[in-house]
Amino acid sequence: MQKPSLPKGTRDFGPVQMARRTFILDTIKETFQLFGYQQIETPAMENLSTLTGKYGDEGDQLLFKILNSGDFIKDVKAEDLEKGASAILNKVSEKGLRYDLTVPFARYVVMNRNELTFPFKRYQIQPVWRADRPQKGRYREFYQCDADVVGTDSLVCEAEIILMIRRVFEKLSLKDYSIKLNNRKILTGIAEAIGEAGKEGPLCVAIDKLDKIGWEKVKEELAQRGFGDTSISNLAPLVALESDLVGKLEFLKGFLKSSEIGLKGVEELEQVFAILRQMGVDLDHVDFDIMLARGLSYYTGAIFEVKVHNVSIGSVSGGGRYDNLTGVFGLPGVSGVGFSFGVDRLYDVLDELGLFPAESHSSTRLLLTYFDQEGFTYALGLLNQIRNAGIKTEIYPNAVKIQKQFDFANKKGIPFVGVCGDDEIKTSTISLKNMASGEQAKMDVSAAIQSVGYSM
Amino acid sequence: MQKPSLPKGTRDFGPVQMARRTFILDTIKETFQLFGYQQIETPAMENLSTLTGKYGDEGDQLLFKILNSGDFIKDVKAEDLEKGASAILNKVSEKGLRYDLTVPFARYVVMNRNELTFPFKRYQIQPVWRADRPQKGRYREFYQCDADVVGTDSLVCEAEIILMIRRVFEKLSLKDYSIKLNNRKILTGIAEAIGEAGKEGPLCVAIDKLDKIGWEKVKEELAQRGFGDTSISNLAPLVALESDLVGKLEFLKGFLKSSEIGLKGVEELEQVFAILRQMGVDLDHVDFDIMLARGLSYYTGAIFEVKVHNVSIGSVSGGGRYDNLTGVFGLPGVSGVGFSFGVDRLYDVLDELGLFPAESHSSTRLLLTYFDQEGFTYALGLLNQIRNAGIKTEIYPNAVKIQKQFDFANKKGIPFVGVCGDDEIKTSTISLKNMASGEQAKMDVSAAIQSVGYSM
Numbered sequence: 050m051q052k053p054s055l056p057k058g059t060r061d062f063g064p065v066q067m068a069r070r071t072f073i074l075d076t077i078k079e080t081f082q083l084f085g086y087q088q089i090e091t092p093a094m095e096n097l098s099t100l101t102g103k104y105g106d107e108g109d110q111l112l113f114k115i116l117n118s119g120d121f122i123k124d125v126k127a128e129d130l131e132k133g134a135s136a137i138l139n140k141v142s143e144k145g146l147r148y149d150l151t152v153p154f155a156r157y158v159v160m161n162r163n164e165l166t167f168p169f170k171r172y173q174i175q176p177v178w179r180a181d182r183p184q185k186g187r188y189r190e191f192y193q194c195d196a197d198v199v200g201t202d203s204l205v206c207e208a209e210i211i212l213m214i215r216r217v218f219e220k221l222s223l224k225d226y227s228i229k230l231n232n233r234k235i236l237t238g239i240a241e242a243i244g245e246a247g248k249e250g251p252l253c254v255a256i257d258k259l260d261k262i263g264w265e266k267v268k269e270e271l272a273q274r275g276f277g278d279t280s281i282s283n284l285a286p287l288v289a290l291e292s293d294l295v296g297k298l299e300f301l302k303g304f305l306k307s308s309e310i311g312l313k314g315v316e317e318l319e320q321v322f323a324i325l326r327q328m329g330v331d332l333d334h335v336d337f338d339i340m341l342a343r344g345l346s347y348y349t350g351a352i353f354e355v356k357v358h359n360v361s362i363g364s365v366s367g368g369g370r371y372d373n374l375t376g377v378f379g380l381p382g383v384s385g386v387g388f389s390f391g392v393d394r395l396y397d398v399l400d401e402l403g404l405f406p407a408e409s410h411s412s413t414r415l416l417l418t419y420f421d422q423e424g425f426t427y428a429l430g431l432l433n434q435i436r437n438a439g440i441k442t443e444i445y446p447n448a449v450k451i452q453k454q455f456d457f458a459n460k461k462g463i464p465f466v467g468v469c470g471d472d473e474i475k476t477s478t479i480s481l482k483n484m485a486s487g488e489q490a491k492m493d494v495s496a497a498i499q500s501v502g503y504s505m
Numbered sequence: 506m507q508k509p510s511l512p513k514g515t516r517d518f519g520p521v522q523m524a525r526r527t528f529i530l531d532t533i534k535e536t537f538q539l540f541g542y543q544q545i546e547t548p549a550m551e552n553l554s555t556l557t558g559k560y561g562d563e564g565d566q567l568l569f570k571i572l573n574s575g576d577f578i579k580d581v582k583a584e585d586l587e588k589g590a591s592a593i594l595n596k597v598s599e600k601g602l603r604y605d606l607t608v609p610f611a612r613y614v615v616m617n618r619n620e621l622t623f624p625f626k627r628y629q630i631q632p633v634w635r636a637d638r639p640q641k642g643r644y645r646e647f648y649q650c651d652a653d654v655v656g657t658d659s660l661v662c663e664a665e666i667i668l669m670i671r672r673v674f675e676k677l678s679l680k681d682y683s684i685k686l687n688n689r690k691i692l693t694g695i696a697e698a699i700g701e702a703g704k705e706g707p708l709c710v711a712i713d714k715l716d717k718i719g720w721e722k723v724k725e726e727l728a729q730r731g732f733g734d735t736s737i738s739n740l741a742p743l744v745a746l747e748s749d750l751v752g753k754l755e756f757l758k759g760f761l762k763s764s765e766i767g768l769k770g771v772e773e774l775e776q777v778f779a780i781l782r783q784m785g786v787d788l789d790h791v792d793f794d795i796m797l798a799r800g801l802s803y804y805t806g807a808i809f810e811v812k813v814h815n816v817s818i819g820s821v822s823g824g825g826r827y828d829n830l831t832g833v834f835g836l837p838g839v840s841g842v843g844f845s846f847g848v849d850r851l852y853d854v855l856d857e858l859g860l861f862p863a864e865s866h867s868s869t870r871l872l873l874t875y876f877d878q879e880g881f882t883y884a885l886g887l888l889n890q891i892r893n894a895g896i897k898t899e900i901y902p903n904a905v906k907i908q909k910q911f912d913f914a915n916k917k918g919i920p921f922v923g924v925c926g927d928d929e930i931k932t933s934t935i936s937l938k939n940m941a942s943g944e945q946a947k948m949d950v951s952a953a954i955q956s957v958g959y960s961m
Contacts, residue, residue: 110574
């Protein structure tokens with residue numbers, strides 16, 4: 050007899066976890082829709098030609114590949130074996146599991162460019178797979194939840210992303226968080242301004258450690274990465290800068306005066322703030338972080354990252370603007386901006402802060418119980434009536450001791466139990482017990498429906 | 506430049522398809538929840554040891570296998586190549602994509618048997634993958650939508666499955682359909698009663714062709730399959746039977762009087778009908794089909810199949826009771842009953858019958874448009890207000906000709922457009938145009954919110 054197990058790095062979601070995930074995802078979906086985003090789904094399997102080369106060498110290694118169907122080994126020769134796995138791969142596999150939602154989205158846009166209405170706002174909530182080493186909080190199958198607009202460079206999109214994040218967090222009762230915001234052009238400008246044009250990548254990596262290791266050590270690292278002494282001292286006033294949003298912007302206008310692209314970045318940021326002001330909303334939670342980089346690679350404008358404070362893993366969302374998402378598939382010049390909620394991380398944050406609603410909307414509200422066959426028949430008569438009133442209701446399906454039926458309600462977290470005994474049958478009532486308070490009262494069905502009904 | 510494509514047998518779901526699928530799935534979910542079913546999800550990847558041998562030899566062939574990560578070929582020797590794919594498979598792959606939701610559910614129940622509260626009612630809506638030859642209406646990735654109760658043999662579950670199917674169909678406005686119902690024990694009993702005990706499988710396969718090829722040809726086929734002349738003539742009165750539900754049951758009580766298990770099947774069916782009667786509901790759409798078999802293999806009690814009439818592919822749901830779902834994973838004696846909605850088929854049926862709601866709940870309701878920068882700024886000021894009233898609203902993000910903004914609304918199917926021109930700015934109003942009727946009127950924002958608001 051085989052003992053079943055799950056593949057490493059994967060997991061099941063039971064009823065409680067699913068109800069909580071649904072709570073998070075419904076909140077996000079409702080917000081995306083309010084802002085005009087439409088849902089799409091793409092297949093789990095993509096051609097390897099679509100996936101390979103989009104995530105760097107390490108990413109290619111982490112792709113899950115699907116073995117070709119049928120006689121998958123027919124093209125492999127004995128001499129191929131000596132060349133190793135990478136030489137054999139394209140003979141035994143032509144498909145892989147999606148690694149993120151961005152590349153499939155780019156493929157979708159290119160394949161449907163003639164049918165889509167641009168600007169196209171889409172959201173997508175699906176699992177992705179990565180053959181990462183499993184560890185705490187990191188899985189080989191996990192959900193991503195992405196929203197992107199493509200086909201416009203309007204900064205309204207950036208402003209709306211900030212509003213969407215705030216709305217989701219408000220609905221989830223998350224209060225203590227920052228939406229860190231920066232612009233790739235500012236980073237490019239800083240590298241130019243200090244005399245190290247093109248080196249914003251290593252610059253950001255080093256500066257990112259400022260909080261942990263301090264300025265002296267960061268200077269050492271910059272020197273190791275080939276930054277000259279002058280460049281490093283040029284950088285010092287920026288690192289020392291402590292100011293509010295307006296102060297930072299003013300400082301940068303001076304600091305970046307020699308860099309056209311840097312000043313453009315500042316202007317874009319100011320426009321995003323202006324749009325928010327014109328919308329009549331404040332800048333609560335918005336934190337202009339001059340060194341925010343998030344990997345940089347394909348971002349060309351805004352860069353976002355959302356951090357929840359005072360929790361173990363705070364970074365729950367990120368994104369940015371990219372000017373060439375679809376270029377690799379032959380459609381250049383499509384500007385887009387998007388961001389992604391980390392659903393698993395949001396789950397952990399809400400769990401840590403105790404913010405999940407006590408009772409899930411999806412769970413049973415009332416269990417009908419009985420002592421004998423007569424009570425069972427009577428309860429069956431009530432069941433359909435109560436369900437027709439929209440109350441999620443179950444009947445215990447087998448005639449067992451009533452204590453066992455109550456145990457079932459307790460274990461399943463059902464808040465009300467209706468008892469159908471001889472007295473209730475005689476008087477056409479049920480005895481309704483509130484499982485939390487212990488209160489019990491006899492009443493007719495319509496009164497029971499009222500008592501049990503949702504206060505939503 | 507690479508031209509992207511999708512793997513054979515897979516597809517994208519665009520915004521319109523997604524909205525329609527969501528309409529179907531939300532209806533099903535709401536019904537499952539009303540009856541106390543709870544959602545779970547299992548990973549896309551399962552160990553091959555979990556999947557293999559559960560779907561017959563053909564099923565094993567159709568499993569999508571995942572190539573091991575890293576140096577997948579290291580255990581393959583030159584001499585293995587001669588032995589062919591099946592000898593190499595277990596050296597290069599240990600995981601596969603799930604083939605259905607039933608086996609993963611059985612695995613889940615066994616792995617969580619100590620935490621679950623039985624009877625356990627679960628539903629699960631996830632894609633499955635099969636390396637079938639793609640053809641019209643058959644995909645390599647498709648969704649299944651299953652509901653099962655395990656841990657009880659109560660026939661209340663069978664009655665509730667009938668009620669759930671009827672509720673879903675009512676909500677989807679599907680009127681012309683049958684819920685075909687049978688019991689495996691009756692089929693076993695018939696084989697016994699005609700003197701061919703154990704041969705209900707071939708019996709059903711042959712009888713299934715009655716409508717197409719007629720009784721004479723079915724007799725020939727039965728003879729070919731080794732049924733004796735006496736058995737075939739014993740069967741004749743059953744084949745000739747034309748009767749209503751009560752008549753069929755009475756006939757079977759006589760026909761099966763020598764078969765204990767057959768009579769038990771009849772009794773179970775009668776109990777399901779009795780439970781429905783006790784619930785105060787009729788038997789509309791319920792069709793007792795004595796020959797319904799649905800592959801048989803693991804069903805031990807009730808067998809269901811739902812057929813929509815007058816459409817090209819009518820079979821949209823099926824299921825039954827099984828007494829040993831989890832036995833293969835070392836947990837014997839768990840009785841369960843379940844059924845599955847074919848989401849893709851339901852989609853096709855609703856499409857064919859024109860039953861999708863004209864407008865999707867998820868789509869944008871109002872587009873704000875403008876002529877110039879001043880109008881843009883004014884529109885931005887209204888946007889947040891209108892969204893805060895729960896109206897799904899967009900602003901056209903770039904200052905383009907107003908005709909282009911109207912084209913956008915038309916293409917996206919947005920039913921209302923709000924125009925923000927000089928007049929509207931001066932009078933603090935917007936001109937609201939109903940895109941279907943062409944009516945246009947100037948009004949203040951709260952009146953616009955009222956006009957645009959959902960009548961739901």
